[in-house]
Each structure stands twice: as structure tokens, then as C-alpha cells.
Amino acid sequence: MLDPALSQWLDAEAQALDLGHCDPQQVLARLAEAQVLRIGIPAGQGGSDGDLGAAVEAVAAVASHSLAAAFVFWGQRAFIEYLLHSPNTALRERLLPDLLSGELAGATGLSNAMKFLSGIEALQVLALPQAGGWYLNGRLHWVTNLRKSGFVVAAAIEHEQGGAPFILAIPGALAGLQRSEDLQLMGLQSSNTAALELQQVEVGHDWLLHEDAKAFLPAVRPAFLGLQCGMAIGLARRALDEVQTHLHSGRSILREPFEEQRQQLEEHVDQLKRGLLEGRFLSQPAALFRLRIALAEAAANAVQLELQASGGKAYLSEYGSGFARRWRESAFVPIVTPSLVQLRAELQRQARDAAA
Template sequence: MQIDLNKRTFKQIINENLKPIIRKIDEESYYPKEFLSAVGQAGFFSSSNLQKENIRCREIYLIEETARYCMTSAFTLWCHLAALTSARLSNNPFVKNELLPLLESGEVLGGTGLSNALKYYAGIETIRLRADKTEGGYTISGSLSSVSNLDVDHWFVIIASINLHRIMCMIPTKIKGLELESKTNFVGLNGSATYSCFFNNVFVPDKWIITEQADEFIQKVRPTLVLYQIPLGIGVSDASIESIVESHSKNVEVNHQVKSQLRELMNDIEFIRKRTYEYAQYTELTVILKEILLTRLEIAKLTPKIVYEDMLYSGSPAYMQGSDSFRRLREAYFLVNLSPTVKQLEN
């Protein structure tokens, strides 16, 4: 496993740009924009002269390590990397040569509005955005219930239907005809800058089109998006296991009564971690999509189990306001409901 990353520099970014604001993110719906920008400015989004296998390993590590401290921030990181993945695969000159460098430098941050589309391709929903061809581009109308990692200067990826096929494009949040409505009524992840998006004849020029064959293109993107969700659970689980070990060392007489197979849980997480990085080494992820989906289901079931054990081991401190253990419990329930959800994965 190769990770093209200065881990010491990334740890410093976490210490300086993330740790001081974790409670603010969780309790005040604060969006960790400065953290994401710092990661980009340090060069950790760059793909220049790197093999895609090494890029995947690096980005899995970024998500995993961030999730150890704050899954909200790790999820916003996942959103940006999802936008990056789509842009990197596009053959559109503007997307590839002008927008992609801005996304990789962290100067521009990206979100993803693909939840509805992924549910469509899973046979669960219809596409909620409609595109009509017009001179120089398309007009798009419809709505998306939840799009994360958005701010006034961000871009995000969407898929819209036109007749019998679909297009994928990347659009800025500051565009005529687009209305954003903030959503902060979640039990966790309120700092993820999530919005409902309403499109009223939004004009999208041809140069913003990632692909006009989204049905084929999404098959190349989807495996990476799902693979990058697995380290969300690994990071949170690791933090909970560390908390269990610390609590056990302080309260041995009490905690020996809690019948948790801690070593088994640690081995399970390590096995999933190893498998995740092995998946990243494949040249084409499409050939192992089923395995990736099954591992995504595994982590979605294992993470809540581990954070619950953390609550038991930590005892009464876990039930206090500002408790890291309780925050991780709420974050774990988000992972269960993140598309593809456990219900979708089990079907």
C-alpha cells in the first residue's frame, strides 16, 4: 500500500484547523471550510503525475484520519472528493483544464448532488432534475432534497434527465434560478453545509457538462464513491476503540463486567481496513463493485456496534453534553442512512 502523503503535515492541519472547532461543528452547525481549504492548499488533492491507485490510497487515508476526530468534516471531505472524482474522469476541456485545477488546489470546493441519481440507478427513485436542450447548453428544473458541502463559492455535481438519457454537469451555487434552503435539523452532521436545492430553468452552458452519457459514466464513478465511504466508519470506529481502551484502563473493576469482545472488534476493523486499501489497488474498480458494496454494508453494521460499546464502557461521562462518545454514536447512525443505505445494500 502506497500513500503519497506527508502524514505529519496532515496531522498538523488537523491539530490546527480541525480539533479546535469540533464542538462548534457539532453543536453550532459550523461548516469546516478552513480545514478543507487547508488540505487542498497543502497539495493533498493534487493528482498530477500520480497513478490512480496511489491517489485512492491517499484519499482513503485522508477520510479515515479525519473521521477519527470528526465524521462531519470527513463527510464534507468525501463530498469534495466525490466532485473531484467526477471531474477527473471528464473529457470536457473546461472541466478538465480549468475547473479541476481549482478543485485540486482547494481554491474551489465541491459538493455532490448525486444521492437521487444513485437511488435512480438502484431502481429506487426517479430522477428529480429535468434538462432541456437550448442554444449553448441546457436549462434544468426540479429539486434535490439534500446536497452537502455547499457554500456561496462552491460548485457541485448533478445528474438530470433529458428525454431518454441523462447528463452529468457541475454547476456553481451562485447561479440564476437556483435557490438553496439550509437544512440543520439533523441529530448530527449539521456542520455538513447541507441544503435543499430548487432549480428554476437554471442555464448550464455546454462547458460545464461533465458528460452527456451519464448512464455509462456513473458506472465508472460509483465504485470510488462507495469505496470512499468505508473509511468514514473505520475512522469513527478507531476513535471509539481508543476510547474503550482508555476507559477500561481507568475502570478495570467496573468494565470487566461489560461483555464486549474488544479484541474481536479491533480485528474486524483491521480486516476491513486492509481490504479497503487492497480494493484501492485495483486498476478498474468496476470489476469488484459487489465486493466494495458488501464491505460498505459490513462497516455500516459494525460501526454502530462499536460506538455503542464505547457508550457502555465510558459510562456516565458519555451521557454529558459535549461527549465525544455520544457524538460518535450520532455520527454512526448517519453512516447507516448515507446512500447507499443499509436497507439499499441489503436488497
């Protein structure tokens, strides 16, 4: 259950957040004020307790009002999760309070790294060692939550001279780190999504999240993908809620597919939360990939059913602006890294390896 003030603000600003007419600086502040960033984090570390499943539900609750806000939420919460998994306790103690209060934006720049983990692409940031740290060069093409007033971004780094890739937290104010203008997306414009160029950026050892990317990435992948699934869950639930409002106005023929979709959606949600709680996805990532695919398809199907339930009203600007936004949001869910195409390719590769 979201704080009513946050729900009201999200409903009032959802269209503006999507189109970029709302100051993106406000999003993180509103989320922090409603305390949702603290869900699923131990009280001893500044959280409100609960498990990762509760955090997924919080992302879903925000997404039911605005996917742009949920996208920011996911980026912030995923970065916090990286800190919780990092052996660098000093870095965690230094950054976590400001991340939980919304004073600092955390950007999950590990999309490239997750593709690297599956053998899809090479890492795009290279490091040259120097006394006390590294010089970094490269580019991150698509990163969310790069708030202009201050951010820290996680990135997987390749050694120029060979060796195991590692994970760094890179503060946004460093010399040589250049943030692009916000990417011109079809929606989600108030999400502070941009690219980063790194030219001889000097980062010290105290910003090291983990010395071995190939050990760290599989450990955080369930949280990375699980929290991401929250966006699809919230969107699907909202679209089905809209369908339900039309079932008594000559659209009763849609009741059966509505009930089927709602039941199937909640079964997937239960499987996701149970797998996260039990730690099953650490050893069975393919099960999580399949759930991510199924939930993205559930969101698309729900929005399609909403169109059928709404009929021609969906194409009238006065009535259909919320539907049009959800339609754009449903088009985004399949392409968030790892995209459904990438996940299906990875599942196919795993099946071939198992058969060999």
C-alpha cells in the same frame, strides 16, 4: 498521518462543527491548507500522488476527529474524482486547481443518481435543449458542501424529450438556481448541507461531465462509495481507541471483544483498499456494497463498545460530549446515500436475478 495543525483544530472544533457553532467556511480551507485534498491524485494534475486507498485513509483520519469535517472532505474529493473520470479535459483544467486549493467547493449531488442507477428512484432534474446547452428544472433535496461563497455541483440529468441521462457540473452562481437554508440536521451542522431548486437554469455544453450517466455512474461508484467508507472507518477507529484507554481500569472483560472488533475492522479496510486498487468493484459492485454495510456496522459496534467501556461517565456532560457526538455520527453513517437499507435491497434484487 494528518498535519498536526489540522488535527489540533479538528479536536478543538469538533463539537462546534457538529452543532453548527463553527463557521462552515473554514472547514474546506483547513483541509486544503493541510494538503489532504491532493492525496490520491497524480502530481501532474496538481496532486501528491498515491492511490485511492490513500485518499480513503485521509478521509478516515479526518473522521476520527470530526465526521462533519470528513463529510465535507468526502463531498469535495468525490467531485474531484468525477472530474478525473470526465472526458471533458477543458472543464477539468479549469476547475481542478481551485478545487484542490479549496477556493471552490465541489458538491457531489449524485445521491439521487446512485439511487437511479439501482432503480430506486427517478432522476429529479430535467433538461430541455437550447442553443449551446440546456434549460434545467427540478430539485436536489440533500447536497453537502454547498458553500455559500461559491460551489459547483454534479447532477444527473434526464432529458425531457427522451434520450440517455447525462451528467453535468452546475456552477452555483447561475440565475434560477436557488440554495435553501442549511438543513436542520441532528449533527454535522457545519457541513453546508442544503437543498437546491432549479428553475429554468441555463447551462452550456462546456459544463458537461459525461454524456451518458449509465456509463459514468458505475465507473465512479467505487470512488464514491470507497471514499464514503472512510467516514465509517475513522469513526470506528476513534471509538476503539477510546475503548482501549479504559481496558486497564476494571474493564478488562472488554478486551476480547475489543480485539475482535479491531481485527475485523482492519480486515475490512484491507479488503476495501485492495478492491479499489485492483479495480475489482467495477465488475463486482455487490462486494463493495457488502463492505460498505460491514463498515457501517463496525462503526456502530465500536461506539456501542465505547459506551460500555466508558460506563456512566458517557452520560455526564463534562466527560461525555465527545462520546455523544460519536453516537450521533454513528447514527448518520447508515443513512448516507446509498443507505444500508437501499444497499441490502439491491443485494437482494441481484440475488433474485441470479437465481431466476
